[in-house]
Amino acid sequence: MTQPEPAERAAIQDYDVVIGGASLAGCAAAILLARRGARVALLERRSDPEAYKVLCTHSITAGAHPVLAELGLLPALEKAGAVPNKARWHTRWGWIEPWGAETDARLPYGYNVRRSTLDPLIRARAAQTPGVDLLLGHQVTGLLREGAGGDARTVGVRVSTRDGGERELRARLVVGADGKDSAVAKFAGVPAKPYENGRFGYLAHFRNLPLRDGISHAWFLEPDMAYAFPNDDGVTVVAVLPDKKRLPAFREDLEGSFLDFVRALPEAPPVDSAERVTKIIGTVDYPLHSRRPTAPGLAFVGDAALTADPLWGVGCGWALQSAQWLAEAVGPAAAGRGDLDKALAVYARRHGRRLRGHQFLAADFATARPFNPVERLMFSAAARDTAVARHMHLFASRLIGPTRFLSPVAVAKASVVNLRHRRAARGQRAARASSSAA
Structure with missing residues (x-):
């Protein structure tokens, strides 16, 4: 086989796509882009292939069901015990009950599944996909850029490796799938637009916690919120999201305040008779934000592009969907068979068209105002x-x-x-x- 000349070797890309972050959005994007012919480096700063996101609603909206089907994950999720996320919602006017014998067969649904189950599952699927190199213990430390100012283009990344070394990876496209505090976005100088969240949140996992009809519950208490989502292995995630005005009193006795809040809910889940299997964890400040989903040679998916209010449980679904939209838009171009900039523009338009309205309403409701x-x-x-x-x-x-x-x-x-x-x-x-x- 004839070897390329030095000048030709210098022009050869290490990869077609480099993805920073091997969680839901990054793994889904890697799988779907590789299936479209791209050579993908999937970077994950953590070295443990079983690592997972802890603070999460652990729910995938029905809108992402087609992505799970395309990824081939539905049989594995069913086998792992993922629970269809049918739900009922409490309001001051009573319970909203979309599910019933006459509707169950027609209404689409997603799944509740713990990230400790989901993340290793999709990461393993990515690692097994031809064309994907999963590089654990690799963290993006900078971007490779060509041009200056507004004409600057991302052409790769600098990374630290698990053995303490450093490496450069060149690619046609770099994808930031590294969460709301995206390092890729920071290095690229792509800022996020923040929206204040007027609520704080805490959650815990309980085993053997019965819920009516075995389905998810949510409470709209105006302005406080709460939900209970049954998950795999008989574990239910219970979360409370009160108005920030209640935070000082809540902090004085976190465990007591959390349990008292749940006990006071209409048709409250019986937490006192259930087994709590995790600590009470949460955050006192979780702003929403959005940023431009593309730049020259660069795209963002999942929370790196848009972080929603956790009370709606849409983050996992949007991570998977944005990965699918990106792959559909840029797949051929990322593999060298089209105009990448035009393809990125298609992705940006679709991302905005599908999510901008949802984010606008969510940001408005996140102020903890009463119903309009x-x-x-x-x-x-x-x-x-x-x-x-x-x-x-x-x-x-x-x-x-x-x-x-x-x-x-x-x-x-x-x-x-x-x-x-x-x-x-x-x-x-x-x-x-x-x-x-x-």
Whole structure:
């Protein structure tokens, strides 16, 4: 075989794509790009292949179900005991119940699965994918750049290796999949736009914690929030997300405050009779943020592109979906068969179109304000009508966007439901008054 000349060897890329971060978004992007012909270096700063994210809702929204199917993970998740994330939500108007015998077969769902199960599973799948080199113990320490100023282009990364060495990897595309505090973004000078979160959050895992119908529960307490998600291996994640005004008192006795908060929930899960299998962990400040999902030679997926409010449990799903959108947009170009800049522009447009509206509403609600008039209309109607409850499930699962959720038809339907409810309530009051008078 003829060896290339030195000048030709210098032009050869080490990889087509280098991905910083081998969690959900990074692994999914590596698998899907490699299947489209790209040679991928998947870097993970941690050396343990079983490492996983601890602070998480441990839930994958139904919108990401097609990605799990494309990755071939559905049989493995079912075998691992992942729980379909059907849910009911408590409001001041009662429970919103989208699930029932007549709807179970038609409504799509995602999965609740602990990251200790999910992360090693998808990382192993990435490592087994032809074209992917999983490099554990490799941390991005800088970017390789060509050009200057606004014309600068990322052409690779500098990394520290698990044996203490340093290495440079060149690539057509560098992907930041390294979370909300993305080092790749920092080195590239791509800032994040923050949105204040008016709530703090703590969670713990319990074993043998029964929930009605065995499905997820969420409590909209205005402004406080809570949820209980059943997961694999009989473990349920219970989280509380109170208004930050309650933080000083909460901190005085974290365990007591956490348990008292859960005990006071309507139809509270019986935490006192369950076995708590983890510490109570959480964060007092978790701002939302978003950043441009692309730059020359660079893309961001998962939390590196957009970090949502954890109370909605959308982070895992959006990590998987953004990886799929990136692979679909740039796959051929990343492998050298197209214009990469045009492909990145396609990804950026799709990312914004699919997530910008959701993030806008989430950032507004994260101020810990009460429900606004439109939310009161939709939530109250959903508590009174199964069809509106199913519509809300589609939005909460991120299967439809805000425009469709609040379409004139949907708002009109909710208005009719509430009008009928008020008429029925007036009729009942009149009947009671007549009975009392008699």
